[in-house]
Amino acid sequence: MNKVHSIRNAIFIVLIVVFAPILNAQSILKNDYPNEYIVKKGDTLWDISAVFLKSPWLWPQIWEHNSQISNPHLIYPDDVIYLRYRNGQPYLTTNKFSESKMVPRVREAGRFSAISAIPKIALQSFVAGHRIVAADAAARMPYVLAGAGLRNLIASGDEIFIRGVLDPDYITYDIYRVGKTYGAEHGLSTENTEIIKVGTLDVISKQGDISRALVTKSKGLVRKGDIIVRSNALALKPLYHLAAAPQALEGKVIAAVNEAYQIAKYDGVVINLGAKSSIYPGHVFNVVKAPVQVEDPRTKELITISNQANAVLMVVNVFENLSYGIVLSASDAVAPGDSLTSIE
Numbered sequence: 230m231n232k233v234h235s236i237r238n239a240i241f242i243v244l245i246v247v248f249a250p251i252l253n254a255q256s257i258l259k260n261d262y263p264n265e266y267i268v269k270k271g272d273t274l275w276d277i278s279a280v281f282l283k284s285p286w287l288w289p290q291i292w293e294h295n296s297q298i299s300n301p302h303l304i305y306p307d308d309v310i311y312l313r314y315r316n317g318q319p320y321l322t323t324n325k326f327s328e329s330k331m332v333p334r335v336r337e338a339g340r341f342s343a344i345s346a347i348p349k350i351a352l353q354s355f356v357a358g359h360r361i362v363a364a365d366a367a368a369r370m371p372y373v374l375a376g377a378g379l380r381n382l383i384a385s386g387d388e389i390f391i392r393g394v395l396d397p398d399y400i401t402y403d404i405y406r407v408g409k410t411y412g413a414e415h416g417l418s419t420e421n422t423e424i425i426k427v428g429t430l431d432v433i434s435k436q437g438d439i440s441r442a443l444v445t446k447s448k449g450l451v452r453k454g455d456i457i458v459r460s461n462a463l464a465l466k467p468l469y470h471l472a473a474a475p476q477a478l479e480g481k482v483i484a485a486v487n488e489a490y491q492i493a494k495y496d497g498v499v500i501n502l503g504a505k506s507s508i509y510p511g512h513v514f515n516v517v518k519a520p521v522q523v524e525d526p527r528t529k530e531l532i533t534i535s536n537q538a539n540a541v542l543m544v545v546n547v548f549e550n551l552s553y554g555i556v557l558s559a560s561d562a563v564a565p566g567d568s569l570t571s572i573e
Contacts, residue, residue, distance in 0.1 A: 257290070258319060259283055262312065270306040273348060275557055277304075281312060281321070285558065286471050286513040286541060286572065291321055351495035351555060352545060355486040357426075360458075361499075361548040364410055364420035371395055371457040373404070374439070383444060383451040385428065391440040391457055395432060402457045404428040404447070409499075411551060415483045416501050421550050423499070427451060429460065469511040469543065473572045478506060480569040482516065482542075486553065492563035496556050498542065500569060503550040510547060514554075514569040516540035518561070537561075542569065 262281045278288030304310070310321050371393025376383040383389055395402070408423035428447035432440050444451055486497030502508050520535035540559035544552050556563055 257282055257284065257287055264312050266310045268304055268306050268308045268310060271348075272306070274304075277310060277321075279558070281319075284572070286473075286543070288471065291319055348495060351497075355497040356545055356553065359408075359426070359486065359497075359546075359553060360405070360424050361411075361421050361551045361553075362424060363549070364412075364422045367407060367422040367424060367456060371440075373451060373453050373455045373457070375453060377441070381453070383447075384449075385444050385447040387444050387451075388433070389430070389442055389444060389451065391430075391432075391442055392438055393457065394438055395435065395440055395457070396459060397435075399459055400432050401445075401460050402430050402432065402442070403460050404430060404444070404451055405456050405458050406452070407454075407456065409484060411483060411499070411501070416481065417550055419550060421548075424456065424458070427455060430457070469545075471511050471513050471543065474508060474512040474514050474544075474569075476571045478502065478508070478569075478571060480506070480514070482554075482563060482565055482567045482569065483551075484565055492556060492559075494556055494559050496563070497545070498554050498556065498563065500542070500544070500552050500554050501550075502544075502569070503548050503552050505550060508544055508547060508552060510544055512544040513557075513572055514542045514544075515572050516542050516556070516559075516563050517568040517570050519564065519566040519568065538570070539563070540567075541572075 258281060266277060266280050268277065274288055275285050278291060279285040282288065282291060304323070308323055309325070310323060311325055312319055313322055314320070371391050373383070374390040374392040377388035377390065380387065404427050405424035406427045408425050410420055410422050411417055412420040427449065428451050429445050430442040431445055432442045434441045480500050480502040482492075482498045483501050484499040485492050486499065492498060500514075515538045518535075518537040518539050520533050522531045522533050524530070525532050539561040540563050541557045542554045542563075543557050544554050546553045
């Protein structure tokens with residue numbers, strides 16, 4: 230009897246070893262996933278992964294097992310992506326028949342651009358031109374004193390006067406406009422200021438704390454009081470390495486970027502978590518609707534509806550106390566006050 234029992238246990242263990250990877254694969258794949266997909270113009274890695282996966286943010290797991298797509302940015306429209314298995318694990322490949330043999334490909338130069346993780350234009354609308362600094366630091370930064378000739382309207386090609394101490398080793402600076410301030414009302418212990426890039430300048434001469442400069446680029450008009458920051462472009466990462474945010478971490482969406490009336494897919498948001506909370510670009514959160522009260526049509530009592538996850542957000546740029554994020558998918562509009570929770 231013990232021998233039979235031992236044999237059954239051994240068979241059970243073998244079955245677990247053999248089929249566990251397959252069960253794990255089925256747990257992340259959609260029930261109606263296709264065996265192949267033709268890449269369309271405008272697709273992103275997120276979009277393609279959503280065709281195969283229940284949770285698109287897991288796309289690094291399904292691409293990284295693949296020897297054919299070592300750089301997902303080298304996938305182009307009209308490519309065919311095949312779902313295959315290796316040792317029970319799913320992976321995506323552009324090679325229909327082989328798991329290891331590389332097939333030479335000929336590209337028509339200039340016809341298409343390689344796809345990206347998420348649309349670059351969505352990031353460029355706010356990532357490179359927005360920063361968050363301590364409010365007291367912003368108040369100490371050099372600023373536009375006046376236009377040369379004391380003009381109030383300042384545009385590209387105009388000369389300006391700057392007041393404040395500049396770095397003697399640098400000539401080129403960025404011009405930023407002070408935006409919103411985030412503080413105690415957003416759950417923060419310190420005041421933080423958003424600054425938005427409006428132009429660039431080159432310093433011509435310096436005399437004490439007054440400098441003369443030429444506005445080389447501007448997005449509209451430069452104003453008196455705009456602050457001067459040493460050029461430090463916030464580069465867009467070509468590929469964000471997505472990962473679930475720490476399980477115990479919770480936060481909130483506190484504002485929309487660019488004053489969006491309704492926050493939807495690929496819109497930017499400000500969240501009240503930053504480097505102090507140990508998050509980094511690529512962390513992914515569920516967005517949960519803030520509780521709402523509705524009147525029961527029969528009993529007339531107020532019923533609170535809460536914990537309705539309606540979007541997925543990825544952290545893009547991290548500052549000390551706050552971060553910028555981008556909405557990767559949404560079944561309903563996101564709004565300030567919505568909560569951020571960890572993805573299981």
